[in-house]
Amino acid sequence: MKCTELSNNIMKELKKEKILKKICIVQVGDREDSNRYIKNKIRKCNELGIEVELKKFKEDEIDNLKLREIIGMANLMRLPLFVQLPLPEHLDETLVHNIDYSMDIDGFGYETLGRIVAGHSNKYPCTPKGILTILESITDLEGKDVLIINRSFHIGKTLALMLTDKDCTVTVAHSKTKNLQDKIDNADIIITAIGKANYFNADNFKKGQIVIDVSINFDDDGKICGDISKNEYEKLNKKGVLFTEVPNGVGLMTTTSLMEQIKNL
Numbered sequence: 624m625k626c627t628e629l630s631n632n633i634m635k636e637l638k639k640e641k642i643l644k645k646i647c648i649v650q651v652g653d654r655e656d657s658n659r660y661i662k663n664k665i666r667k668c669n670e671l672g673i674e675v676e677l678k679k680f681k682e683d684e685i686d687n688l689k690l691r692e693i694i695g696m697a698n699l700m701r702l703p704l705f706v707q708l709p710l711p712e713h714l715d716e717t718l719v720h721n722i723d724y725s726m727d728i729d730g731f732g733y734e735t736l737g738r739i740v741a742g743h744s745n746k747y748p749c750t751p752k753g754i755l756t757i758l759e760s761i762t763d764l765e766g767k768d769v770l771i772i773n774r775s776f777h778i779g780k781t782l783a784l785m786l787t788d789k790d791c792t793v794t795v796a797h798s799k800t801k802n803l804q805d806k807i808d809n810a811d812i813i814i815t816a817i818g819k820a821n822y823f824n825a826d827n828f829k830k831g832q833i834v835i836d837v838s839i840n841f842d843d844d845g846k847i848c849g850d851i852s853k854n855e856y857e858k859l860n861k862k863g864v865l866f867t868e869v870p871n872g873v874g875l876m877t878t879t880s881l882m883e884q885i886k887n888l
C-alpha cells in the first residue's frame with residue numbers, strides 16, 4: 624500500500640489556507656536518509672508557503688555547546704525548530720528535548736513527551752502521528768493486538784502510548800526480544816522499524832495482518848527500501864497481507880504530519 628493518496632488529501636486540506644510561518648531545520652552531517660527526509664520536508668513546506676531556514680553543519684563544525692545554544696536561541700526568538708536525527712556520535716541527542724512546547728513542531732520536547740504519557744498532548748513525534756493516521760484510515764483500532772518492533776523515544780515508545788490510548792493491546796519488541804516470530808504470529812498489526820534491508824519476507828506474515836514498514840534503508844545497490852524485501856511485495860499482496868511500501872509509505876506521512884503540526888502551532 625502506498626500512502627500517496629492519503630498524504631495528498633491532507634496536503635490539499637492544508638493548502639486551503641496559506642501558512643505564514645517560518646521554521647528552522649538543523650542538520651549535522653550528510654546522511655543519505657536525513658538528506659532525503661529534509662528535502663521532502665522543505666518541498667512540502669514550500670508548497671504550503673512556509674519559509675524554511677536550513678542550518679546544515681559539517682560534523683566537526685558543531686559541538687554540544689553550540690547545539691544547546693541554537694536550541695536556546697530558537698526558544699528565545701520563538702522560532703519553531705527541529706533537529707534532524709540521528710545526530711553524529713559526538714553530539715548529545717538528548718539536547719533535542721529542550722525545545723519549548725510552543726515551538727515544538729517535531730514533537731520531541733520534554734513537555735510534549737510528558738503530555739503524551741499523561742494522555743493530553745496535541746503534539747506528537749511525526750512518525751507515530753503519521754502511522755496513527757495510516758492505521759485509522761484502514762482499520763478500527765479498538766481491541767487490536769499490536770506489535771511494535773522498535774523502542775526509540777520517537778517511534779516505538781511514543782507510538783505504544785498513543786495506540787494504548789486508542790484501546791489497542793501493545794507489545795514493544797526490540798533487539799533483545801526472544802521468539803520474535805511467535806509475537807508476530809499473534810499480532811493483528813505489526814509495526815516494524817528495525818532498520819535492516821530485506822529483514823522480512825512474505826513467510827513472516829499471514830493473511831489479514833497489517834504491516835507498517837517504518838524503516839528507510841538502502842540495499843546493496845544503493846536503492847531505498849524498508850525492512851520488508853521489495854521482492855516479496857507481490858507474494859504479500861497475493862497472500863492478503865496489507866502492508867505499507869517503501870518509498871511512498873510512512874516517510875510520506877511523517878513529513879505530512881510535520882506540516883499539520885506546523886499549521887497547528
Ligand code: GUN
Binds near residue numbers: 706
Ligand atoms: N529522523 C527520523 N525521523 C525523524 C523525525 O520525524 N524528526 C527528526 N527530527 N528526525 C528524524
